[in-house]
Amino acid sequence: MEAMGVRLLTMRVLMVGAVLLAAGGCREDLLAPGTGTCPEFCPPEQLQVVDSVLLDNVLSDSAFGGYVQPSEATSLHVYRDSTDAGEAGSRAAIVFQAFSDSLLVAAGDTTRGAVLGTDSFTIVVPVRGRNPAFTGLEIAVHRIPIGTDTATTFADLDPYFADSTLLAVIAIPDTLLSDTVSAVLDSLAFPAFAADGNRAAVGVALRSPAGYVQLGSDDGQDGVQFTRHVRVDSAGVAVSRIEGKLPSFDSFRASPQAAAGPDERDVGGAPASRTMLRFALPPRIADSSTVLRATLVLVPTGPVMGAPGDSLGVIAQGLAADVGAKSPLQGIPVDSVSLRVAFVTVGATDTVRLDVTDLVIGWTRDATRPRAFAVRAIPEGGSVALLRMGAAAGAARPRLHVTFVPPVSLGGR
Amino acid sequence: MRPRTAVEAGRRVMVGIMLALCAGGAGDAGAQASIYGIRGLGFPGRTATARERALGSGLLALDPGSPVNPATVAGFGGITVGIMGETDFRSYSVNAVDVGGLSATRFPLAQLGGRIGTSRLSFALSFAQYMERSYDLTFADTLDLRGQPVAFEERTTSRGGIADVRGALGYRLAQSLWVGAGVHLLTGSAKLTLTRVFADTSYRPYRLDTEESVGGLGVSAGVVYLPKPQLSLGLSVRRDTRAEVTVDSVILAAVDLPLTIVGGLRLTPAPPLRWATSVVWRSWSRADDDLAGRAFDTWELGSGFEFGGPEGTSRVPLRVGFRYATLPFSPTDDQPREIGVSMGFGLVMASGRGLMDVALERARRTGAGSSETAWQFSWTVTVRP
Numbered sequence: 009m010e011a012m013g014v015r016l017l018t019m020r021v022l023m024v025g026a027v028l029l030a031a032g033g034c035r036e037d038l039l040a041p042g043t044g045t046c047p048e049f050c051p052p053e054q055l056q057v058v059d060s061v062l063l064d065n066v067l068s069d070s071a072f073g074g075y076v077q078p079s080e081a082t083s084l085h086v087y088r089d090s091t092d093a094g095e096a097g098s099r100a101a102i103v104f105q106a107f108s109d110s111l112l113v114a115a116g117d118t119t120r121g122a123v124l125g126t127d128s129f130t131i132v133v134p135v136r137g138r139n140p141a142f143t144g145l146e147i148a149v150h151r152i153p154i155g156t157d158t159a160t161t162f163a164d165l166d167p168y169f170a171d172s173t174l175l176a177v178i179a180i181p182d183t184l185l186s187d188t189v190s191a192v193l194d195s196l197a198f199p200a201f202a203a204d205g206n207r208a209a210v211g212v213a214l215r216s217p218a219g220y221v222q223l224g225s226d227d228g229q230d231g232v233q234f235t236r237h238v239r240v241d242s243a244g245v246a247v248s249r250i251e252g253k254l255p256s257f258d259s260f261r262a263s264p265q266a267a268a269g270p271d272e273r274d275v276g277g278a279p280a281s282r283t284m285l286r287f288a289l290p291p292r293i294a295d296s297s298t299v300l301r302a303t304l305v306l307v308p309t310g311p312v313m314g315a316p317g318d319s320l321g322v323i324a325q326g327l328a329a330d331v332g333a334k335s336p337l338q339g340i341p342v343d344s345v346s347l348r349v350a351f352v353t354v355g356a357t358d359t360v361r362l363d364v365t366d367l368v369i370g371w372t373r374d375a376t377r378p379r380a381f382a383v384r385a386i387p388e389g390g391s392v393a394l395l396r397m398g399a400a401a402g403a404a405r406p407r408l409h410v411t412f413v414p415p416v417s418l419g420g421r
Numbered sequence: 422m423r424p425r426t427a428v429e430a431g432r433r434v435m436v437g438i439m440l441a442l443c444a445g446g447a448g449d450a451g452a453q454a455s456i457y458g459i460r461g462l463g464f465p466g467r468t469a470t471a472r473e474r475a476l477g478s479g480l481l482a483l484d485p486g487s488p489v490n491p492a493t494v495a496g497f498g499g500i501t502v503g504i505m506g507e508t509d510f511r512s513y514s515v516n517a518v519d520v521g522g523l524s525a526t527r528f529p530l531a532q533l534g535g536r537i538g539t540s541r542l543s544f545a546l547s548f549a550q551y552m553e554r555s556y557d558l559t560f561a562d563t564l565d566l567r568g569q570p571v572a573f574e575e576r577t578t579s580r581g582g583i584a585d586v587r588g589a590l591g592y593r594l595a596q597s598l599w600v601g602a603g604v605h606l607l608t609g610s611a612k613l614t615l616t617r618v619f620a621d622t623s624y625r626p627y628r629l630d631t632e633e634s635v636g637g638l639g640v641s642a643g644v645v646y647l648p649k650p651q652l653s654l655g656l657s658v659r660r661d662t663r664a665e666v667t668v669d670s671v672i673l674a675a676v677d678l679p680l681t682i683v684g685g686l687r688l689t690p691a692p693p694l695r696w697a698t699s700v701v702w703r704s705w706s707r708a709d710d711d712l713a714g715r716a717f718d719t720w721e722l723g724s725g726f727e728f729g730g731p732e733g734t735s736r737v738p739l740r741v742g743f744r745y746a747t748l749p750f751s752p753t754d755d756q757p758r759e760i761g762v763s764m765g766f767g768l769v770m771a772s773g774r775g776l777m778d779v780a781l782e783r784a785r786r787t788g789a790g791s792s793e794t795a796w797q798f799s800w801t802v803t804v805r806p
Contacts, residue, residue: 048752048790049459050558051577052713055617055627057568300624349465364626410564410622418613418631419666 011055013269048384053416057300060293062408066400067286071273071334076389079158079259082228083136085278085392086147086212086260087220087315098262098278098315100212100223101156101165104234105253113242115382121240126201127248129193131210132233134224136186139317141218148149149191152211152269154204163260164339165376169213179214179281208234219316262392265313271402272309276320277394284327284335286380297412302368304381306360306397307404314354314393322395323349324362324381326370332365338367339381349386354393361409368410454525454553454792456513457757457786461715461750462635462664463582465602466529466550467680470505471801475780476725477742479697482655482685483645486548486803488532489683490643490657491601494591497543499805500535504528507799515791522676523532527553530801537599544658545603554611572620581611595649605639607664607678634800637664637678653687655699677707680692680748693735697725717756720748723748725763736769740780748786757788761797776803778790 046395075200078084111121131149138145150173151367152165176191198208210232212223224230234253239246256322260278268274293299302325312320323345326338340348348363364381371379398404437599458464469478470486485493486503506528512521517523534545560575589603610632619625643657661678685699701721710714729735741764748757765780782797 049456051459051579053615055575055615057564057566076570298627298629300619363623365623369625402556409567413627416615416629417673418615418629418633 009403012180013026017039018151040252045394046150051418053418055416056328056414057411058297058414059411060409061305061409062287063405065290065408066406067287067288069273069283069285069400069406070332071268071283073124073274073277074279074281075384076278076387077158077259078096078278078389079257080227081260081278081389082225082387083390084212084223084225084258084260085220085262085315086214086223086311087318088214088216088218088394089316090217096263096265096313097214098260099162099165099169100258101152101160101209102212102232102234102255103154103156103181103209103257104207105256107251107253109206111238111245111249111251113240121242121247124239124246125243126195127237127239128195129197129208130235130237131176131193132188132190132235134229134230134232135180135184135211135221136224136228137222138180138181138184139220139315140167142216142319143182144216145219146215147178147184147189147221148174148215149178149193150211152209153283154209156209156259157257159262160264165211165261170213174390175210180221188348190388203386214264218316220318226255226258230342231258232370253323260392265394269309271305271399271404272396273399275306275322275383275395275397276388276391278392279315280340280385280388280391281394282333282382282384283397284332284382285324285381285400286330287408289368289371289379289408292374292414293410293412296415297372299365299369299372299410299412301411302363303364303409304362304364304383305407305409306362306383306395307340307406308352308357308360309396309398309402309404311357311397312352312393314391316354318393319351319353319389320391320393320395321351321386322360322362322383323386324364324383326367327378327380327382328356330380335378335380335382344385352393352395360395362395364408368408423453436657454509454517454527454555455511455786455795456556456791457748457750457789458553459556459558460752461708461712461716462514463552463554464748465719465749466553466582466585468530468549468585470503470530471765471778471780471799472740472767473723474782474797474799475740475742475763475778476697476723476727477761477763478701478721478723478743479699479725479742480685480687481699481701481723482643482657482683483653483687483697485534485545485697486532486801488530488545488549488589489641490583490605490645490655491587491589491603492591492643492645492657493642493646493655494534494543494589494590494601494603495541495543497534497536497545501533501803501805503530503532503801503803505530505799505801507797508794509795509797511793511795513791513793520679525555526530543591545587545589545591545610547585547587547589549587549609550582552583552609554578554582554609566624569621571624573617575615575617578614579611581609581633583607583637585611586637587641589641599645599647601643601645603641603659605641605659605661607635607637607639607661609636610634629804633666633668633673635664635666638662639678641681643683651689653682655685657681658681659683669800674711676711679703679705681705693729693738695727696724697727698722700774701746708749711715712750714750714752715754715756716749717747719747721748729771730767737771738767740765740767744782748788753788753789755789757786757791759784759786761785774805776805777801778803 088097153166274281329338454464485496510693511523529550532547591601616758639661641659646654659681666674723744730738761784763782768777786793
């Protein structure tokens with residue numbers, strides 16, 4: 009009996025011990041972080057942060073144009089900038105679809121009545137943006153050739169923006185943010201209307217000495233609307249009817265700018281240009297460091313060109329493959345765009361800094377990835393503004409400003 | 422017979438569970454031990470059972486429950502299993518900053534030992550904490566980057582330590598003279614993390630995770646001499662090799678480990694009163710050239726009284742103790758010191774087959790511009806099935 013009692017007691021002790029161990033052995037106690045212990049009681053390894061501007065690491069560059077043509081833009085940029093030094097500007101050109109020779113007299117009819125004559129035209133112009141710094145703006149609507157197309161230049165159109173071709177002047181209210189303005193045109197506004205196959209084309213210019221407006225475009229699903237008010241034969245009776253048409257072509261043409269010099273590269277403008285920059289990343293950074301921040305530094309060679317008061321969104325995008333002008337670009341997470349885009353104001357000469365941290369970190373993690381950026385406007389065709397910056401071979405060459413942590417080995421004592 | 426068989430089976434199962442927990446628990450000693458364990462190899466583990474701790478480590482050279490003197494292994498009778506747990510509550514002050522409310526639980530010691538058959542030879546396998554290298558530190562400062570002051574917060578954590586796995590044999594040359602030898606395998610690892618987060622989110626957070634491992638070997642030898650029933654003497658010497666610190670498969674450092682000499686005595690002037698004292702010296706200064714901070718030789722003096730117990734009339738022995746020790750590692754030329762007082766009791770159960778010892782210590786550490794105080798509660802469960 010005594011031996012049995014001893015064993016039972018032993019078992020109880022073991023069980024108590026096991027329970028205690030099980031309760032404690034599975035738990036790691038929470039520790040309050042120590043503070044104020046450094047540097048004496050901190051581990052000896054110190055994190056070094058190095059800030060380095062890579063001045064001579066652009067291997068090459070190349071600029072390409074024509075990524076987004078003005079006729080593909082989602083808005084038509086119309087501006088005028090008259091100074092003592094001269095005048096620059098951009099004008100919209102819109103060719104409308106052909107009107108019909110006959111119209112349905114009433115809904116549900118199957119017979120069409122011949123158009124007997126035109127009473128008037130109405131043009132409705134969507135204004136989708138304006139620079140509020142300029143007030144009292146007026147746009148002038150001119151008659152231009154219906155043969156206007158992508159090959160037509162600013163100079164080709166210039167003669168048609170004369171008083172002799174002026175069809176209407178439309179005031180843009182100073183309070184307008186985004187709305188439409190309209191004008192009624194005389195039936196004789198387009199003398200060659202019938203000869204042109206019932207087609208019409210208009211040019212829109214800013215009449216005020218300085219200002220900038222963005223008009224809706226067909227590519228933006230918001231084109232200028234053109235309406236003809238006509239009389240139609242309805243069983244011998246002339247009845248009034250209207251017929252509306254949208255643009256078959258719309259675009260804008262900016263006054264010519266001086267071509268970029270050999271040490272200059274363009275970003276933005278219309279047609280949109282991109283500049284590809286190829287970098288060599290020092291092995292010290294590429295192979296063993298941790299990049300904290302990387303900034304692409306672009307040095308303009310002159311004031312940003314474009315509409316007064318306008319700004320240009322510029323972004324540096326990675327290349328999925330470097331194959332020249334048609335290099336596919338790496339995608340950008342939507343929520344990263346705002347962090348990586350820099351806006352430059354027309355007329356500014358400030359250095360442009362673009363955040364490229366994610367891209368350079370990607371270079372350090374994947375040696376096969378092209379170490380190149382495409383510097384472009386965002387959105388392309390969203391502005392006529394043009395950034396002209398220094399080329400890789402010039403004194404104002406792009407730079408890469410990298411903040412990184414060299415390799416550190418923990419475990420020091 | 423069936424009840425007896427069930428009891429036997431249950432006992433074996435429970436012993437198995439305890440052994441499994443011993444191995445797992447001691448290996449998971451990952452909590453912060455002391456601010457004095459950040460530099461150097463860590464904070465030295467105390468291979469003292471709760472009984473010894475209550476006695477101020479005075480019995481260190483003579484207690485078979487402690488893997489210090491391999492000669493004490495000869496003192497095992499039957500199979501003995503012991504496991505120890507410890508919880509401490511700490512606060513420290515450094516650079517005029519007071520930090521309190523720190524707590525950690527660990528299982529620093531487990532041992533299985535016993536006599537081999539009816540021979541004079543005994544064995545012991547133990548798992549003890551040699552060094553603890555766990556900390557969690559935050560540090561805030563401002564850095565000048567790109568011409569702007571950028572605030573950041575840095576956090577450094579380490580979780581791990583070095584374990585001392587010992588195999589020892591003890592032999593009774595005579596009833597009053599025991600000798601023993603042991604082989605020590607030092608092995609351990611720590612997960613290290615360094616993070617820095619900048620207030621300016623333009624700078625990406627920095628994070629580095631790595632794991633270091635430490636390995637080394639050691640041998641120990643000792644003797645216990647019992648010239649009279651009232652007097653016990655113990656002496657042991659231990660020599661450890663260099664510890665290789667490997668980080669990411671690269672040997673980062675090699676640190677000389679110390680020679681350790683432990684001596685102690687136990688006097689029983691008037692049973693059931695016993696007095697035990699021990700002295701420990703370690704040549705940690707050998708590691709001074711291997712470390713960024715300083716390393717010093719250490720001395721440890723412990724002494725305590727025990728009243729009652731198995732050899733007396735009481736089943737609940739009471740203990741008090743005092744301990745003074747110098748600590749091996751410091752960030753400055755000032756060697757830290759530790760002083761502690763302790764008390765505790767034991768509980769003898771099942772005719773001595775089950776023992777539970779409990780100790781409570783109050784420790785104060787000072788030096789290198791810092792001070793630290795701790796309450797340390799420890800317990801040991803010993804089973805002799």
